[in-house]
Amino acid sequence: xxxxxxxxxxIHPLLVRVAHWINAFAIVCMVMSGWAIYNASPxxxxxxxxxxxxxxxxxxxxxxxxxxMWLLVANGLIYLGYGLLAxxxxxxxxxxxxxxxxxxVKNALTFKLAHQPGIYNAxxxxxxxxxxxxxxxxxxxxxxxxxxxxxDGLVDLFGGYDVARRVHFVAMAGIVAFVAVHLxxxxxxxxTLLPMLTGRAPRHAGKKPPKQEQQA
Amino acid sequence: MSEKKEKPPKNSELQPELxxxxxxxxxxxxxxxxxxxLLSGCNLQDGDQVDKVLWAMSRWNDRVQSMLxxxxxxxxxxxxxxxxxxxxxxxxYDADSAPEIDGDTYKLEVSGLVRDKRSWNLAQLRALPxxxxxxxxxxxxxxxxxxxxSGVPLRTFxxxxxxxxxxxxxxxxxxxxxxxxIDMATALHPQTILALDFGQEPLPTxxxxxxxxxxxxxxxxxxxxxxxxxxxxxxxxxxxxxxxGYNWFSGS
Numbered sequence: 001x002x003x004x005x006x007x008x009x010x011i012h013p014l015l016v017r018v019a020h021w022i023n024a025f026a027i028v029c030m031v032m033s034g035w036a037i038y039n040a041s042p043x044x045x046x047x048x049x050x051x052x053x054x055x056x057x058x059x060x061x062x063x064x065x066x067x068x069m070w071l072l073v074a075n076g077l078i079y080l081g082y083g084l085l086a087x088x089x090x091x092x093x094x095x096x097x098x099x100x101x102x103x104x105v106k107n108a109l110t111f112k113l114a115h116q117p118g119i120y121n122a123x124x125x126x127x128x129x130x131x132x133x134x135x136x137x138x139x140x141x142x143x144x145x146x147x148x149x150x151x152d153g154l155v156d157l158f159g160g161y162d163v164a165r166r167v168h169f170v171a172m173a174g175i176v177a178f179v180a181v182h183l184x185x186x187x188x189x190x191x192t193l194l195p196m197l198t199g200r201a202p203r204h205a206g207k208k209p210p211k212q213e214q215q216a
Numbered sequence: 217m218s219e220k221k222e223k224p225p226k227n228s229e230l231q232p233e234l235x236x237x238x239x240x241x242x243x244x245x246x247x248x249x250x251x252x253x254l255l256s257g258c259n260l261q262d263g264d265q266v267d268k269v270l271w272a273m274s275r276w277n278d279r280v281q282s283m284l285x286x287x288x289x290x291x292x293x294x295x296x297x298x299x300x301x302x303x304x305x306x307x308x309y310d311a312d313s314a315p316e317i318d319g320d321t322y323k324l325e326v327s328g329l330v331r332d333k334r335s336w337n338l339a340q341l342r343a344l345p346x347x348x349x350x351x352x353x354x355x356x357x358x359x360x361x362x363x364x365x366s367g368v369p370l371r372t373f374x375x376x377x378x379x380x381x382x383x384x385x386x387x388x389x390x391x392x393x394x395x396x397x398i399d400m401a402t403a404l405h406p407q408t409i410l411a412l413d414f415g416q417e418p419l420p421t422x423x424x425x426x427x428x429x430x431x432x433x434x435x436x437x438x439x440x441x442x443x444x445x446x447x448x449x450x451x452x453x454x455x456x457x458x459x460x461g462y463n464w465f466s467g468s
Contacts, residue, residue: 037357037358038358040356040357040358041355041357041358041359043358055259056259057259057461058356058357059259059260059457059460059461059462060259060260060270060461062356062462062463063260063270063271063273063274063461063463064270066273066274066277066463067269067270067273067274067277070273070276147281147284147467147468148352148354148468149289149291149292149432149433149467149468150284150285150286150289150433150467150468152291152292161352161354161360162360165358
């Protein structure tokens with residue numbers, strides 16, 4: 001039986017899908033255990049609620065954090081390697097032009113932003129590039145506060161241990177903000193969820209009304 | 217249960233539905249945050265499968281850190297103007313409960329893989345070469361504070377007692393029932409000292425009188441206070457927090 005499904009194009013390669021879900025699990029572990037570690041000595045005037053933390057106590061939280069970091073970094077390196085070497089980043093995240101960005105931000109704010117499976121608009125491109133850079137920042141600052149003596153050069157780059165700790169927090173906050181927007185967009189456009197599991201474009205992708213074609 | 221009297225369906229009829237239901241439940245629990253919050257019960261203290269993985273990863277992190285450790289790379293030092301005042305107190309008990317120790321009768325016991333197991337009094341320890349440092353004490357909780365410590369470099373002391381420096385560990389037992397241990401490479405690091413003074417004064421009671429290990433290349437809890445006994449061994453002696461789940465190496 002021939003169905004449209006068999007001809008629907010792969011918009012998310014297998015490696016990207018696997019890396020995405022491993023990353024999702026690792027990020028959730030890192031953020032929740034990180035919040036528990038934060039609670040042991042809050043940097044700012046608030047605590048994270050206990051139900052949103054992982055590990056039970058400081059020792060458990062640190063064990064989670066320093067175990068999940070290997071998953072996060074190993075998976076992240078494979079994804080970055082693929083993204084850079086296979087041209088995945090270049091094809092999907094570039095070019096990013098200020099003109100397109102202004103137009104798409106305006107469209108997004110007025111809920112007119114069209115969604116084309118497999119093609120990222122300028123707002124998406126900016127967000128994916130930003131979260132990649134935040135990922136590099138969160139790992140670099142995390143390494144520097146894990147090994148402030150052995151990696152003292154990295155600590156100096158951040159301007160000291162206390163600054164590196166704050167950078168680690170801010171990078172986390174940026175990633176959590178990305179995840180919040182990312183999940184909100186999946187709720188608004190639920191047809192984007194299945195392709196991240198199957199890889200294939202949604203069934204209605206081919207029947208897009210012409211007015212949604214972007215005239216850039 | 218109004219359908220009780222109906223003929224029960226055959227197993228074979230139920231099977232596909234059960235499988236589907238299981239799949240649905242598995243998927244749902246696999247994707248939900250709720251499943252992860254179940255994992256948050258895994259805290260290194262229940263001995264379940266996830267805890268075993270966490271302990272194994274912690275031992276792996278010990279090995280990685282001992283490879284990252286550079287024996288002659290010094291921890292950053294700071295000017296006296298940057299010393300944190302007041303320096304925070306931290307222990308598994310309140311400051312009032314810190315042990316009162318009589319310096320006149322104090323003895324540091326020495327045992328294990330050493331040639332000379334005689335005990336040391338404070339005058340003998342002060343007669344050894346002394347070193348001073350202003351370094352950052354980093355707590356596992358995340359805060360840090362800069363302090364000044366002076367005393368006998370541990371490697372000098374180990375040389376005096378004829379320690380087997382090819383052994384793996386140096387262990388410490390303390391008057392406040394605390395205990396800890398460090399790897400030999402860290403014990404021989406030039407900044408690892410048996411501190412007698414804090415600032416310009418003998419260690420105050422709450423900071424570990426009369427003897428405290430100062431290791432600027434490790435987290436604060438690896439700096440035991442009120443040391444009563446030191447021993448050299450090839451069996452990992454663990455530690456008060458380490459045995460509960462803090463990473464053993466905990467290098468900085």
